Amino acid sequence: MIKIEHVSKSYGDIKAVDDVSLKIDDGEIFGIVGYSGAGKSTLLRTINQLEKVDEGVIDIDGVDITKLDIKALREKRRKIGMIFQHFDLLWSKTVLDNIAFPLELIKVDKETRREKAKEVAKRVGLEDKLDVYPSTLSGGQKQRVAIARALISEPNILLSDEATSALDPKTTDDILELLKKINKEYQITIVLITHQMEVVQKICHRLAVMADGKVIEDGRVDDIFKDPKQDLTKKLIQTVDTGLDVEKMAIDLKAKYPEGHLLRLTFDQKSSGEPILYEVGNKLHIPFNIVSANIKNTQVGPLGVMYIHIEKRHDIAKIIEELQKDEVKVEVI
Ligand SMILES: Nc1ncnc2c1ncn2[C@@H]1O[C@H](COP(=O)(O)OP(=O)(O)O)[C@@H](O)[C@H]1O
Ligand SMILES: [Mg+2]
Incomplete structure (x- = not known):
């Protein structure tokens, strides 16, 4: 050691x-x-x-x-x-x-x-x-x-x-x-x-x-990938998630959908095998756009990240609650 x-x-x-x-x-x-x-x-x-x-x-x-x-x-x-x-x-x-x-x-x-x-x-x-x-x-x-x-x-x-x-x-x-x-x-x-x-x-x-x-x-x-605490860590991780500059992506999306929400979802071993998004979508009858998604195999198991866009009229608190029940980490960007 x-x-x-x-x-x-x-x-x-x-x-x-x-x-x-x-x-x-x-x-x-x-x-x-x-x-x-x-x-x-x-x-x-x-x-x-x-x-x-x-x-x-x-x-x-x-x-x-x-x-x-x-x-x-x-x-x-x-x-x-x-x-x-x-x-x-x-x-x-x-x-x-x-x-x-x-x-x-x-x-x-x-x-x-x-x-x-x-x-x-x-x-x-x-x-x-x-x-x-x-x-x-x-x-x-x-x-x-x-x-x-x-x-x-x-x-x-x-x-x-x-x-x-x-x-x-x-x-x-x-x-x-x-x-x-x-x-x-x-x-x-x-x-x-x-x-x-x-x-x-x-x-x-x-x-x-x-x-x-x-x-x-x-x-x-x-x-750390699921739940980064420091802004610098978040920034470093976001470039891996998407290969894009997430701040810039958020600005572009805001221009396209001025009213929407951008969420970053992270799944790990416990959640990434399951069709969670599909279930949540069905449960809540909420359409969302997948902006970017990937699943990577890491030394400590699979790790999935997805950026989704949801229109303003939907109850974002509810969708976050549902996703978190399935051990998906949700961040609003
Ligand atoms: N031999 C050195 N003499 C003077 N300053 C140094 C020397 N080595 C590193 N530094 C300074 O120490 C800081 C940390 O450098 P370094 O350990 O090389 O960082 P990193 O590897 O993260 O880029 C920097 O500000 C760098 O300029
Ligand atoms: Mg160095």
Whole structure:
């Protein structure tokens, strides 16, 4: 378990991380999301002490790593892998030698480290690229090299700093699937930071939202998507729901139907399998327009979101009451 307790870190006048406390369980994929400058990278880098904290404790499996001497820290770090947006590969080394590099650093003999590197390369689908140079690879393949290089030390923890942010949507999905597989098969705890809520929705079990160095909200992915408390969290989620700017959508709809109501409905495991909308519509004899809808499979079960528009003359309080009986979360936008 990783316990971050009251951690702060400033650069001059800028409080990059401001009194953050979080617990990350073994074997989970934990997402930290927020806009650029929120303090995500700084916080992540305190977990392997690439960044020293000004205050607070980073307890990993019962050891406060902020207190370790350099030798003990080096040992601990070996079990914490890290991947980045820009891969950080060695361009003059082949794929195989890139993957083997962490073992070269600790003077594992050539034969052994190359064997090990081949094995890891296979796990990430690079077995036919061993002898080429990274510059000839696609973005997704480069990230696979970086992931393999992180895995070769058999880490318990993998830190990911915007690892998919430079990739196209299809490649992003492939890399996220790979991370999910690694998490499952090797029980590696993954802490990933991203500015994309969609990434969190796809592979995380829990998440924290950061703004101005602080964690403003955290919890299970299904709970937060169903019932976001902070405006920033709502905004981040709405872009995932629809791929649209919901505020703009609301304005457009208001122009089209000046009198109507726009509702956001969220269903989870308990409700998403059932034809709730159909039943409510029948019960209340209320026609509604479905503006946008999708159901996603998340790590904690299916999650559905629907935006509906209802004309003004209908009793919106009644429809909300009926929907809530079926455990649908309703928000008026
Ligand atoms: N090495 C540094 N020196 C000075 N300021 C920094 C440094 N690293 C980060 N910052 C500042 O700290 C804040 C948080 O940055 P960062 O952790 O990179 O946020 P994020 O990863 O969420 O974009 C920003 O205001 C950034 O400019
Ligand atoms: Mg960052």
